Amino acid sequence: MEEEPFEAKITKVIISEASKELSSASHSDVIIVGAGPSGLTAAKYLAENGLKVYVLERRLSFGGGIGGGGMLFPKIVASREAEDIVKDFNMHYRIVEDLIVVDPAEFMAKLATGAIDAGAKIINGIHVEDVIFRDNPLRICGVAAIWSAIELSGLHVDPLFFYSRAVVDATGHDAYVLRVVEKKLPESRIKVPGDKPVYSEVGDKIVVEKTGRVLPGLYATGMAVAALYGLPRMGPTFTGMLLSGRKVAEVIVNDLKGR
Numbered sequence: 001m002e003e004e005p006f007e008a009k010i011t012k013v014i015i016s017e018a019s020k021e022l023s024s025a026s027h028s029d030v031i032i033v034g035a036g037p038s039g040l041t042a043a044k045y046l047a048e049n050g051l052k053v054y055v056l057e058r059r060l061s062f063g064g065g066i067g068g069g070g071m072l073f074p075k076i077v078a079s080r081e082a083e084d085i086v087k088d089f090n091m092h093y094r095i096v097e098d099l100i101v102v103d104p105a106e107f108m109a110k111l112a113t114g115a116i117d118a119g120a121k122i123i124n125g126i127h128v129e130d131v132i133f134r135d136n137p138l139r140i141c142g143v144a145a146i147w148s149a150i151e152l153s154g155l156h157v158d159p160l161f162f163y164s165r166a167v168v169d170a171t172g173h174d175a176y177v178l179r180v181v182e183k184k185l186p187e188s189r190i191k192v193p194g195d196k197p198v199y200s201e202v203g204d205k206i207v208v209e210k211t212g213r214v215l216p217g218l219y220a221t222g223m224a225v226a227a228l229y230g231l232p233r234m235g236p237t238f239t240g241m242l243l244s245g246r247k248v249a250e251v252i253v254n255d256l257k258g259r
């Protein structure tokens with residue numbers, strides 16, 4: 001037989017390696033939905049604790065709302081309470097008027113690198129459309145997902161399943177996973193009123209206080225928490241997102257390692 005053509009090898013390696021990866025993702029410890037600041041922060045701290053973590057992100061990039069800075073002005077700010085997290089991710093930063101200032105490109109890149117280096121896997125182009133549940137007692141044990149391209153095409157294609165011990169809604173203002181549970185599992189009694197108008201200091205603090213388990217197996221972090229509890233927005237300050245991501249990781253580690 002003739003030597004394998006280079007093009008055939010490219011295709012074969014991509015498909016077989018991606019299949020291995022997706023097969024492995026079919027059963028994990030934690031599925032994080034959304035690769036924004038809270039999801040990526042959670043991913044790093046979870047993976048550092050030895051958990052098998054996948055981040056499923058519907059876009060072909062990561063960072064969620066980071067890239068836009070404030071009204072597209074390319075700087076990210078956070079309060080100094082988050083300085084240890086910024087240091088954990090090896091970000092370059094300046095302190096201006098007691099605020100941490102980071103470039104959005106570095107903020108996104110370092111959050112993703114920190115998560116990846118800790119062992120978490122980020123898979124882009126996957127849209128999470130549903131959850132997997134068990135009843136008596138009610139618990140969430142994974143997600144159903146589809147390629148984002150299929151979702152955008154409007155084709156009726158059944159999803160595949162990613163079973164996990166914990167699912168984290170890190171989808172930001174959309175609170176996509178929580179809204180699915182609100183709509184399709186009324187016995188969960190989850191209501192998602194959406195976030196309140198801006199009150200930055202308060203919003204940044206309560207979002208962290210309220211971060212944690214929503215149902216057995218289901219957790220929320222970042223702006224999804226604000227949407228769930230009707231908390232004030234904080235605008236382009238990322239303190240709450242970083243602290244919320246770290247907190248949800250602590251809660252999950254405690255829950256999963258305790259079992």
Ligand code: 48H
Binds near residue numbers: 062126223238
């Ligand atoms: C797969 C999905 C799905 C889905 C959405 O919006 P994000 O940046 O989320 P957070 O909560 O980490 O950060 C919020 C922050 O960016 C922000 O907007 C702030 C602080 N606003 C304050 C204010 O006052 O406005 O990222 C969420 C990610 C995005 O990348 C989405 O593409 C992704 O989740 N996503 N991925 N399946 N169904 N839904």
